[in-house]
Amino acid sequence: MENLLHKPETQLNDFVVSILDKPFTTPEEITYPRTAQVDFFDRRNKKIDTIEYGYREAEELYALLETEKINLNYCYVKNFSLAEYRIRKQLQTNHLIILSKFSAKNSFFDCDVTTDFSFVHFQANKISFESAIFSSGINNFTGAKFGNAIV
Numbered sequence: 001m002e003n004l005l006h007k008p009e010t011q012l013n014d015f016v017v018s019i020l021d022k023p024f025t026t027p028e029e030i031t032y033p034r035t036a037q038v039d040f041f042d043r044r045n046k047k048i049d050t051i052e053y054g055y056r057e058a059e060e061l062y063a064l065l066e067t068e069k070i071n072l073n074y075c076y077v078k079n080f081s082l083a084e085y086r087i088r089k090q091l092q093t094n095h096l097i098i099l100s101k102f103s104a105k106n107s108f109f110d111c112d113v114t115t116d117f118s119f120v121h122f123q124a125n126k127i128s129f130e131s132a133i134f135s136s137g138i139n140n141f142t143g144a145k146f147g148n149a150i151v
Helices: 004-008 059-065 082-088
Strands: 014-020 034-040 049-055 069-071 075-078 097-099 102-103 107-111 114-116 118-124 138-140
Touching: 034 075, 049 075, 059 082, 082 097, 082 114
Parallel strands: 069 102, 075 107, 097 118, 114 138
Antiparallel strands: 014 034, 034 049
């Protein structure tokens, strides 16, 4: 997918996501219980690529926030919202979420309205969104703190 996105003549117009009941194992040997298959289409509706990602439900991802260490490498993430997490935990809307380790290398963030990383404090020395895709909706990093990290 990296090469596809770096070619200026190739524009992604649409994509279709299918959640498959088969495990997905990343190159780092992390196994997700299900697979998200994403088919990419150009502006003429011609399929130009298919990529598989690991998939977990939002509730599982919110549980990972309790550990302060998040590895979403090669993961399809739907409707990630720290605002929603705060509501579920009955926290203030601007309560700072601390993540001591975060990586989302080669991930696909998809949302209906907003992918929300608001009021998060990344404390790691390196934070990776390398080759991550943010599609649809708005990306909200309001109040996010990256410290001295390389992003």
